[in-house]
Amino acid sequence: MNRLARNNRTQALLTLLVLSCASGCGSQEGKSGGAVQYYELKGLVMALEPSRNRVIIAHEEIPHFMKAMTMSFTVKDTSLLQGIEVGDSVRGVLAVRRPDLWLDSLAVVRK
Ligand SMILES: [Cu+2]
Structure with a gap:
């Protein structure tokens, strides 16, 4: 191209x-609303809500963005939730374009 x-x-x-x-x-x-910003996310899966395109993660601090907390994240694509279970340690990329916030990728670090 x-x-x-x-x-x-x-x-x-x-x-x-x-x-x-x-x-x-x-x-x-x-x-x-400006450019999309990306942040690395690490945390523990607390609950899965694939029917609502959501996953609840107890995440570690995201420097310059958010302190550690448990919160619900939107996934644009539910296939990101495949193979992920409650209790898994995960790592992913959080995309932010105010007022929207979503998980761009998510992978299991430890079952
Ligand atoms: Cu948070």
């Missing part, structure tokens, strides 16, 4: 994100 095509694709993706935010959130959030 040449650079032009890649730029066009990035542009299209950004436009899509902006549009979906314009329709999905208030103008206030639209203003604060």
